[in-house]
Amino acid sequence: MVVKANQGNVKRVATLYRVSTKKQLDRSSTDNGGDIPSQQKACKEFIERQPGWTLVEEYYEKGVSGFKKRAADRDVIQQAKEDALKGRFDVLLVFMFDRLGRIDDETPFILQWFVEHGIEMWSVVEGQQKLNEHVDKLINYIRFWQASGESIKTSIRVNEKHSQMVEEGIYRGGSVPFGYKTLKSGIFNKKGKELLKVVIDEEQASIVRLIYDLVDLEGYGQYRIAKYLNEKKIPSRTGKRWTSAAVGAVLRNPMYKGYMVYARNTDKEVFSKKPNPELVIIDEAKWERVRLFCNGRSPEKVKKEKQNLVIKSTKSSLLLVGLVRCGHCGKPLTTTYNRKYYMKKDGTKKEYKLPKYRCSGKAQLAVKCDGQTLYSPKKIEGVVLDEVFGYLDNLKKTNFSQQIEEFKKNNMAEEVKAVRRLQRQIDEACNKLSALTEEVPKAILGESAFKPELLSSLIEKTETEIVELKSQLAQAEQALASKKIELNEMEEVQKYIPVWREVFENASIERKKMMLSSIIEGITVHRDKVEINFKLHIREFIGVMTNGSIPTNVTNPSNLILNKILSHHTLAVNA
Numbered sequence: 001m002v003v004k005a006n007q008g009n010v011k012r013v014a015t016l017y018r019v020s021t022k023k024q025l026d027r028s029s030t031d032n033g034g035d036i037p038s039q040q041k042a043c044k045e046f047i048e049r050q051p052g053w054t055l056v057e058e059y060y061e062k063g064v065s066g067f068k069k070r071a072a073d074r075d076v077i078q079q080a081k082e083d084a085l086k087g088r089f090d091v092l093l094v095f096m097f098d099r100l101g102r103i104d105d106e107t108p109f110i111l112q113w114f115v116e117h118g119i120e121m122w123s124v125v126e127g128q129q130k131l132n133e134h135v136d137k138l139i140n141y142i143r144f145w146q147a148s149g150e151s152i153k154t155s156i157r158v159n160e161k162h163s164q165m166v167e168e169g170i171y172r173g174g175s176v177p178f179g180y181k182t183l184k185s186g187i188f189n190k191k192g193k194e195l196l197k198v199v200i201d202e203e204q205a206s207i208v209r210l211i212y213d214l215v216d217l218e219g220y221g222q223y224r225i226a227k228y229l230n231e232k233k234i235p236s237r238t239g240k241r242w243t244s245a246a247v248g249a250v251l252r253n254p255m256y257k258g259y260m261v262y263a264r265n266t267d268k269e270v271f272s273k274k275p276n277p278e279l280v281i282i283d284e285a286k287w288e289r290v291r292l293f294c295n296g297r298s299p300e301k302v303k304k305e306k307q308n309l310v311i312k313s314t315k316s317s318l319l320l321v322g323l324v325r326c327g328h329c330g331k332p333l334t335t336t337y338n339r340k341y342y343m344k345k346d347g348t349k350k351e352y353k354l355p356k357y358r359c360s361g362k363a364q365l366a367v368k369c370d371g372q373t374l375y376s377p378k379k380i381e382g383v384v385l386d387e388v389f390g391y392l393d394n395l396k397k398t399n400f401s402q403q404i405e406e407f408k409k410n411n412m413a414e415e416v417k418a419v420r421r422l423q424r425q426i427d428e429a430c431n432k433l434s435a436l437t438e439e440v441p442k443a444i445l446g447e448s449a450f451k452p453e454l455l456s457s458l459i460e461k462t463e464t465e466i467v468e469l470k471s472q473l474a475q476a477e478q479a480l481a482s483k484k485i486e487l488n489e490m491e492e493v494q495k496y497i498p499v500w501r502e503v504f505e506n507a508s509i510e511r512k513k514m515m516l517s518s519i520i521e522g523i524t525v526h527r528d529k530v531e532i533n534f535k536l537h538i539r540e541f542i543g544v545m546t547n548g549s550i551p552t553n554v555t556n557p558s559n560l561i562l563n564k565i566l567s568h569h570t571l572a573v574n575a
Helices: 036-048 075-085 107-116 134-167 202-216 222-231 244-252 284-296 299-304 377-395 401-410 413-438 440-444 452-505 509-517 538-546 560-566
Strands: 011-018 053-061 091-094 120-123 180-188 194-200 324-326 333-343 349-359 520-525 529-534 570-574
Touching: 011 036, 011 075, 036 053, 036 091, 053 075, 075 107, 107 120, 180 202, 202 222, 202 244, 202 284, 222 244, 244 284, 324 333, 349 377, 377 452, 377 520, 377 529, 413 440, 413 452, 440 452, 452 509
Parallel strands: 011 053, 011 091, 091 120, 324 520
Antiparallel strands: 180 194, 333 349, 520 529, 529 570
């Protein structure tokens, strides 16, 4: 490092370089100073032009956002302050002052701190910032307020661009979910770089379909699916063993139904406006059924609705476990085994196990129960199946046309009004936010009726209001969509009821349980009778019947029409 000849008036200079992303570290940029090498070059050339200046220290901040990360959490800023206190440099030089940061309520005071501690603050582009006069402090504050505003605008532009791309179904780059791959598209951007396109990887897609089938038709959970895939030596993308978390990621990703998503799992989540048929691996109705089933088995959901029996597992060898409870104490009937032995012709003793329904409350002495401890599967299951088949025979005769027409006239008007009202309120709030934002420069210069603190509070309050209104709008749109979908579902039900028994009799034990859970709300067993509470769950019923699709984009099953027609009832029969 060369020291200037004018030794008597040498000023020791420290430089600070910062880039916001790791991609900028060594990359040329169309904006001068957009990467560290160009900042470093500009600063060194500036020092060469200043008589008596010599470079003694260089500080590097690599991939640090000056807009998001506060000074207290930036090691380089803290080190520069410590060195300044030790008198190790006289001048702190940056390419532009926004390299110090872009937080409008903090960064001006970082610059002010250095000046107050005897350090000259210089920028290659903006020159020296002095704070001798009140107007100097105002200029200093306005500079960083503008820098903060530019960061906000840049963030908004980037988010808006990504959101628009996703809404239009355009691939934004980055890794793709299991079941897809990227190929060269033959299309080039303005910089001459060939763009990639997402396509289905058929080999992986077949595994995705298997995972969804294991939930939709067999009632498997994530852990059980992972175990199944590993036992069958079905590979994951990395070649490693499947985990419950990896299976869960597959079961939650909306891309499998053709929807691209941006800012996933946040309050700013954006979906493509319509599915891309070329990316659909799982039809939308099936994807929604699987999400309903998985959500219904979550611990929080089960705890919240602990009075309701739900199919939490299809592992049991007994057909009704998960649907049946004791009529004397209200506790679920679970699986137990009676061990029996017999002698083979060769004299060896052979053991076999007979499954039985057991009252969990009585077995665990958790409650007082005057019912039986054990119940015969043959007796209970025979009674239930006879009544189920009779129930479906009656449904074959039902005509839903009149009820559907009444529903169209009387049950959708409120949802339409709610959607329009919320859209109007969002427009009004956005206009209010725009007007408040325009007052910010006036408030800083003392020309506004609002004080800066009050203005900041009003802006924050309005932004929160917009977020809440958008959330309400999403719920209202979902409710409207639910009503529209329900009309189609009822027409589908009549198609599948006649073939239900044939499909049931040829199904696996797991699928039989799923089929029964789609039409039975619960079963209560007494010493002398069995009560069956029928309540057809339309979407699950169609799903386990056909493994086919019906148009849907809602997350909760709708049974309003069917319940009105059937007046879901409890049937008591002698055991």
